[in-house]
Amino acid sequence: MTFKLIGSFASPYVRKVTACLHLKGLDYETDPITAFFGNDEFERLSPLRRIPVLIDGDLAIPDSSAICAYLDEAWPEPPLLPADPKDRARARWLEEYADTRLGDVFIWGLFYQKVVHPLIWGEPGDQARIEKTLAEDVPRELNWLEGQLPESGYFFGERIGIADIAIASFFRNAIYAGVEVDPERWRRLAAFVDRAFAEPCFAATYAFEQAQLSTTPQRRREALEQAGARLTAETLGTREPKRGIMKL
Ligand SMILES: N[C@@H](CCC(=O)N[C@@H](CS)C(=O)NCC(=O)O)C(=O)O
Structure with missing residues (x-):
């Protein structure tokens, strides 16, 4: 069985999903549309016009947290959540913190302003x-993160889980927007980010991110195919962008 994943490899929310798919050994093809470039069918599948969307047969899930929870329930090994109910609650909160607050800071405050805005809307x-x-x-x-992280390993032990994946994912976009974590000032966080990015689940899509960022939304297919990404035959992408409906 092969899933279809809609969304750019450069999105932190897509990266969160690809990391979980890799961790669980699940097979997928990507329709690597850049955010804002979805057609009417994309909008039907993703009513907020956001990426990622995971398609599993007749099921379309248009949100990274809902996707990862579905994958974890349907394919429990290896688990994305810790075993203890209190740890599970905390892991879910950390995932939400990452998606909302790190999204606001690193995506809307930096990556969108510095990288996406000029590329898509043609102005700074x-x-x-x-x-x-x-x-x-x-x-x-x-x-805040420095104060939360353990001295070694991940939030809930030695194995990477959903809280770690969700948080680490944003630091790729931080780097793309010119922000590196200074190890002198944030020692645990810098080590955590390095540790997470060395995991095969993150390393697997790194070349695709680079390919996607190296070109325009209109030429992404060629660049990704050259980098070896498995793409869907059809795309829900358009040649021109359309304004988002949530926030800009
Ligand atoms: N809560 C969503 C957020 C997804 C999200 O914000 N994706 C951005 C790309 S990184 C997007 O599609 N933005 C387009 C828009 O807001 O219109 C999730 O976790 O999947």
Whole structure:
């Protein structure tokens, strides 16, 4: 059985899903559309016009947390959540923290402004927002994470799980937006990010991210095929972008 995954390899939410698919050894093909480039059929599958969407037969799931929870329930090994109910609650909160707050800081505050906005809308992003994000939001969240992380391993032991995957995923986009975690200031966090990115589940799609970022949304297919990505025959992508409906 092969899943269909809709969404760019450069998205942290798509990366979270590909990491979980790899961890569980599940097979998938990608329709690597850039955010904002979905057609009407995409909008039917993803009512908020957001990536990722996972298609499993007649089931379409348009949200990374719902996708990862589905994968974990239907293919329990290896588990994405820890065993203890209190740890499970905390892991779910950390995933939500990553998707909401790290999304706001690293995607909407930086990656979107610096990388996506010029590429898609052909004009610079919001410089005041970038400056505020760098001065206030990034140090606040890095300090908070530094205080939460264990000295070694991952949040709930030696094996990577959903909380680690969700959090680490945003640090790729932080790097793409020019932010590296200074190991002198955030020692545990810098080591955690390096450890997570060395995992095969993250390493597996690195070349595809690079290919996707090296070109325009219109030429992504060729670049990804050259990098060896398995793509769907059909695409739900358009040649022109359409404004998002949630926030811009
Ligand atoms: N809660 C969603 C968030 C997904 C999300 O925000 N994706 C971005 C790309 S990184 C997107 O599709 N943005 C387009 C838009 O907001 O219109 C999830 O976890 O899947």
